[in-house]
Amino acid sequence: MHFSCQCGYVIHDTADNLPYKGKIIADQDFNTLWDLIEKLEKQHIDRIDVYNKIHDLLMREIYQCPKCGRIYIENQAQNYDLVGFQMESPEQQEKKENRSLLLSAYGEKWKGHLYAEWRDEKPDWWCDHHGIIMPEVNIKMDNLVFDDYDAFEKRFYEVFEELKVRDIIVSASLKANGKTIFTWPGKK
Ligand SMILES: [Zn+2]
Structure with a gap:
């Protein structure tokens, strides 16, 4: 899939390991996530079930426009439609590192x-x-x-x-x- 940022830049989501895409997990879902990880560490028979649940927790995606730095977050309550956000000031927007917030932690x-x-x-x-x-x-x-x-x-x-x-x-x-x-x- 792809979509156009407000600035005109077209954001493509057609590959893995995108440097401008991430996944958001709600703080309220962290206990569930730790429970699932714990379950994975032990012997269990419902492996597929566990993976499906982890996938559900990580469904919400976030993108950042590499050109202008706008952030788009999927709204899980509304068909995962994208909601866009802009940086507070032009100074923030000008900093190159502010436009690559979704790079790997490494x-x-x-x-x-x-x-x-x-x-x-x-x-x-x-x-x-x-x-x-x-x-x-x-x-x-x-x-x-x-x-x-x-x-x-x-x-x-x-x-x-x-x-x-x-x-x-x-x-x-x-x-x-x-x-x-x-x-x-x-x-x-
Ligand atoms: Zn943009």
Whole structure:
């Protein structure tokens, strides 16, 4: 799903690990959450039931517009419609760090993923180039686009080594025309 912020920026919710999305848990629900965690630690037969209940507790989502910093919270009492909030002053809004309140608690040390994909034939929804390397990490890195396969693959392994050494990825994959060329960690 996606929606437009008041400022015009379109907020997309079509992937996992979004840096501008979070989940809210009501203070009134914390006892239930701890009870469920306790239950998970013991032997129990209703594992699915427990997961479903945790999921219910974490249903309420929150987004922050990366451009203007507006906050949107789902209203569980009203079909999870989004309610928007704006910062109190332009000074607050100008601070870059105020516009990324939903980053992982681990900040730049958050361990993300590296994806890369190449397509000889580009479907309509594909980007303007044949190959794209997408580092999903909390350090500043641009998506990298290529039209030459060898350059694409070479750069992928460079980025992979760099992120692995920095210890900020838990997985990496390289695909070409639908086939997996490389995955890390390898299959056991
Ligand atoms: Zn906005």
